[in-house]
Amino acid sequence: MAPVIYTLYGFAILFFVFWCGKWIVHLIALFYGKWKLHKKVTQLPCETPYPGVSILKPLMGVDPNLFCNLETFFTMNYPVYELLFCVEDKSDPAVMVVMQLTEKYPTVSSRLFTGGSNVGVNPKINNMQPGFKAAKYELILISDSGIRMKEDTLLDMVSCMTEDVGLVHQMPFTCDRDGFAATLEKVYFGTAQARIYLVADFLRVNCHTGMSALMRKALIDEVGGIEAFSCYLAEDFFLAKSLKERGWRMCISSQPAWQNSGVCEINSFQARLTRWAKLRVAMVPHTILLEPLSECMVIGACASWAVSFLFSWDPLVFYLVHILVWFLLDWILLSIIQNGSLPFNKFDFVMGWLFRECSSPYLFLHALWDPAIRWRARTYRLRWGGVAEELKPKVKV
Structure with a gap:
């Protein structure tokens, strides 16, 4: 019995x-x-010229918020930037949205690239490749279609680009929207995701998301441009890893990042979380053990058994206190990130928090059971290390 x-x-x-x-x-x-x-955004000193920024916007399809999201890029308070819209299919309705905005804001430098380039398995990089090659400024901003910008957002990001920094990224968050799915998204990005993201940045660990x-x-060109990362689906992680290995800070x-997608549904959100979990398992295999233990309910149950075994404490009382304190700290963290009034009441937060946890x-577990990744109309399989291959549909003879 002693070994047991x-x-x-x-x-x-x-x-x-x-x-x-934890x-x-x-x-x-x-x-x-x-x-x-x-933080309050400060203007650069008068004698310091603002670096030019080329903004890559990969687009596919149209949702109800696409026009207003893209419009915020035309109204930013930054002196030197260009907008490079990349659309894979010339018949995509996103092309019409871009044309409407370029006509509305003729003074803003913008170009549209259609057709993409087949440089690898990653469809986002294939779409952006022509725009990246045509970019004329020293800084590149890759921004997903669902991102909404404030007037000073770009200035805020550029001000963080100090001499030893190679990449500045925004922590994912969401705009205020109605409905339980929107509450669920804000709770996730303002608690579980934000907690890991902030601590990773504090410890200078790669936790970069490319939205x-x-x-x-110049640093991307050193390794062959963005096409060098086209063999991965999580190109953002490996791009950041490349910079870190060369001594650059992030x-x-x-x-x-104010996500404002026009499609806000529980099923699509959970599918997104599952896809991210599959990517993490393939890229960083030790997350198979650490990630489940990082969840409130799981680590709380394990810790309750541990203190009962070690100290003879009441496991049920310990578990309930654990959940209560975790819940309160998550509420405080979400309030810090929101930086203002939340768009839902405390009861909605409780329901969203419990559902997510x-x-x-x-x-x-679903991500482990079915490792195939479905991204829009395509399906991929990941090998260990994150290299992806597209699974073509079987042709019936």
């Missing part, structure tokens, strides 16, 4: 130490978020 007892003690100590570490993560995210986010990222074009800007382990 020692093994149980080992697991109990491991769970308890990991549980304590509270350190919570506190770092709270204090770092309060210090880092929503809104400003980078030095940081988040003080403004989060309870469904997260299921989504992760």
Whole structure:
């Protein structure tokens, strides 16, 4: 029996130490978020010229918010930038939206590229390749179609691009929208996602998502341009990894990325989370063990058993207190990131928070059970290390 007892003690100590570490993560995210986010944007000194920025906008299809999202890029308060719209299919209705905006804002430098280039398996890079090659400025901003900008967002990002920084990215967040799905998205991006993102930036760990990222074009050209990352679906992660390996620093800007997609549904959001989980498992395999343990309900249950075994504490009381404190810290973190009044009441937050926490382990298990990644109309399989191959539909004879 002695080996069994020692093994149980080992697991109990491991769970308890990991549980304590999660509270350190919570506190770092709270204090770092309060210090880092929503700083007042300062103008560059008069003698310092503003670097030009080429903004790549890969587009596919039209949603109800596309026009207003793209319009915010035409009205930014920044002196030197160009808009490079990339559309894979010439008949895509997004082309008409771009043409309407270019006619409405003729003084803003903008170009439209259609057709893309087949340089690899990643459809986003294939779409952006012509625009990237035509970009004329030293800084490149890759921005997804669902991103909405404030007038000073670009200035905020450029001001973070100091001499030792190679990439400035925005922490994912969402605009205020109506409905439970919108509440669920804001709760996720303002709690679980924000916590990891802020701590990763504090510790200078690669946690980059490519929905809104400003980078030095020369550094990408050094390794062969964006087509060098076209063998990956998570090109953002490997691009950031390449910069980090060459000694460049990455940081988040003080403004989060305001996602404002016109399609806001629970099923599509959960499919997105599942796809991200599949990518993380392929790129960083140790997340198979660490990610489930990072969830409130899972680590709380493990820690409750651990303290009952080690200290003879009441596991049920411990578990309920654990959930309550985690919940309160998440509310505080979300309020910091929102930087204003939340668009829902506390009851809506409770429902959204509980739904997200309870469904997260299921989504992760689903990602492990079905590793194929479905992205729009395409299906991919990932090898260990993140290299992707497209699975072509079988042709019936």
